[in-house]
Amino acid sequence: xxxxxxxxxxxxxxxxxVLGFADRHRPLxxxxxxxxxxxxxxxxxxxxxxxxLPVPLPEMEARVRKIRELGAVAVTIxxxxxxxxxxxxxxxxxxxxxxxxxxxITNGYYLSPERxxxxxxxxxxxLQISIDNVEPDGVSLKSLRLLETKLGWLAEHRDxxxxxNSVIGSGVERPEDALAxxxxxxxxGFSTTLGVAHNGQGQxxxxxxxxxxxxxxxxxxxxLRWTRINASFQENLVHGRPNQWSCRAGARYLxxxxxxxxxYCSQQRGTPxxxxxxxxxxxxxxxxxxxxxxxxxxxxxxxxxVAWFDRFRGAQKLEARPLGGFTPGPRPEPLPSAHEGxxxxxxxxxxxxxx
Numbered sequence: 001x002x003x004x005x006x007x008x009x010x011x012x013x014x015x016x017x018v019l020g021f022a023d024r025h026r027p028l029x030x031x032x033x034x035x036x037x038x039x040x041x042x043x044x045x046x047x048x049x050x051x052x053l054p055v056p057l058p059e060m061e062a063r064v065r066k067i068r069e070l071g072a073v074a075v076t077i078x079x080x081x082x083x084x085x086x087x088x089x090x091x092x093x094x095x096x097x098x099x100x101x102x103x104x105i106t107n108g109y110y111l112s113p114e115r116x117x118x119x120x121x122x123x124x125x126x127l128q129i130s131i132d133n134v135e136p137d138g139v140s141l142k143s144l145r146l147l148e149t150k151l152g153w154l155a156e157h158r159d160x161x162x163x164x165n166s167v168i169g170s171g172v173e174r175p176e177d178a179l180a181x182x183x184x185x186x187x188x189g190f191s192t193t194l195g196v197a198h199n200g201q202g203q204x205x206x207x208x209x210x211x212x213x214x215x216x217x218x219x220x221x222x223x224l225r226w227t228r229i230n231a232s233f234q235e236n237l238v239h240g241r242p243n244q245w246s247c248r249a250g251a252r253y254l255x256x257x258x259x260x261x262x263x264y265c266s267q268q269r270g271t272p273x274x275x276x277x278x279x280x281x282x283x284x285x286x287x288x289x290x291x292x293x294x295x296x297x298x299x300x301x302x303x304x305x306v307a308w309f310d311r312f313r314g315a316q317k318l319e320a321r322p323l324g325g326f327t328p329g330p331r332p333e334p335l336p337s338a339h340e341g342x343x344x345x346x347x348x349x350x351x352x353x354x355x
Contacts, residue, residue, distance in 0.1 A: 005159050009125060016073040016101065020309050025284050026071040028306045030254045031078065031266070034060050034091055038081040040107055042132070042140045044170040047266055048080050055258055057087040063260060064094045066276055070284065072254075074101035076302070080258075083110035089122040096123035103128070107142050111150040113157050120159040127154070128163045130195075131185075132170060133177040140172055144181050155188040162190040168215055169196055169207050175214045182218060194218055196237050196299045207238050233304050242296035245307055246316050250287025253306045254279075264292060264323075265300050271323050291320040 020028050034055045038048035067075060075095045082088055083106050095102040104119070108129040119127070131147060132140035154162050164185035166178040182192040194215065196207070207215065215238055236243050249255075249264035250272055256262055260276050262283075263269045274283060298304065 009161075012099075012101065020073055023071065024310060024313060025251065025281060025288060026073065027067070027254050027284065028073050028252045028309060029076060029302060030067045030070075030072045030074070030256060031076045031302070032060075032063060032067070032256045033079055033258045034077060034082055034088070035085045036080040036258045037084055038079055038107070039084065039109060040081070040141050042142065042170075044139065044167065047078075052080065052258065054085045054087070055260075057090055059260070060087070060091050061094050063256060063276055064091070064098060066279070067254075067256075068098040068100060070254075070279065070281070072100055074103060076103040076105060078105035081107055081110070083115070089118050092119065092122035092124050096125075101125045105130075108147045108150045111153060113153050116153055116157040120157070124160045126161045126163070127158070128165055130165045130167065131181045132167055133172045133174060134180050135174075135177075137173040139170055144177070144184060148184075151185070151188055151190075155190075163193055164190050165193045165195055167195045168211050175208075175211045178214055179217060193301075194234075195301060196234060206240055212238060233301075237297070237299055243298070243304075245295060245304070246310065246313075247292040247295040247298065247303060248288055248307050248310055249292060249303050250290065251284045252288065252310065253303045265303055267300065268292075268294060268323055271321065286318065289316045290318045291316045293320045293323060 020026060033047075036047075036049050036052035037054075038045075038050070041048070041050075064075070077088070077091060077095075079085075082104060085091070088104075092102045092104070102122075102124050103126040104124055105128045108131075129147065129151075130142050131144055132142045134144045136143040136146060151164075164181060166181050168175060168178060178194060182194075185192045233243050233245075247264075249268070250262070253265070254262050254276075255265050255269075256276050257269060261269075262272060262274050262276050262279050264271050264287075272283070272287065292298075
């Protein structure tokens with residue numbers, strides 16, 4: 001990564017941090033979904049299907065404009081698999097033109113040197129890939145062996161920061177693989193994080209003794225350095241203890257689904273369920289002061305990290321509203337596993353691959 005890029009990003013980060021502290025009714029992070037479709041079928045995920053069409057670019061650009069009008073600091077693009085959206089580069093560029101940070105969460109399958117250069121030109125700030133195991137298994141194809149070449153391309157060509165995330169408690173056959181993934185990623189100059197698996201409502205799924213051992217070793221390696229800000233949350237969760245905190249979802253954090261509705265997070269879809277186009281500062285003020293009944297055992301890291309900015313501010317004053325009651329729909333049929341010879345899941349069209 002070029003030094004000038006690092007300096008520019010540091011300056012923007014400092015400026016946005018100041019703005020975030022100064023205005024408590026400014027969204028710090030908005031999560032947008034331009035495409036629900038995914039080329040994989042990880043068994044612990046409930047955020048995808050195999051048939052959805054991409055949201056048209058003009059609509060995505062209108063949503064980016066609205067997000068900026070609300071004062072947002074950063075935007076994370078995910079899915080589904082966002083690299084399958086034919087206009088992803090333009091969406092990233094639209095975010096950056098409006099002065100916001102642009103982050104992308106992807107499974108990495110559609111990365112190539114040319115694709116990475118396109119993301120550089122669009123101005124992407126940060127990219128995260130989840131890698132769950134060394135060899136693919138019945139839970140996840142997001143595997144080091146299948147993505148190792150892609151990681152090498154990223155190390156060589158990217159102008160943005162890269163984080164490699166693993167999910168503990170997901171049911172992969174060898175949770176110890178998270179250690180190998182973290183060591184490999186750090187050797188390439190990437191940061192690493194570890195997420196704790198949740199159920200269909202974003203609540204804690206207890207770790208096994210074997211998974212707890214992996215978690216402890218990763219901590220001892222300091223593979224989670226940049227999430228030390230959130231360390232106490234994970235410590236409580238892996239021991240089954242509740243966290244006492246004020247969740248500011250709907251205010252400091254917004255989750256905007258492919259239909260353009262605003263929700264608390266990916267696991268609480270349905271609340272408040274207001275169209276982004278109609279969302280106002282009054283909605284942000286209300287949700288800032290509204291407790292969330294699911295917060296004690298929440299494992300959604302990005303929401304917890306955003307709440308850190310307001311940890312010294314007053315308690316929430318309103319009454320918690322009933323949650324939207326989101327329940328995942330029927331799970332799509334699993335794709336062929338690597339053990340069945342299906343190492344290349346759902347071959348992309350030239351448009352999806354960015355050719």
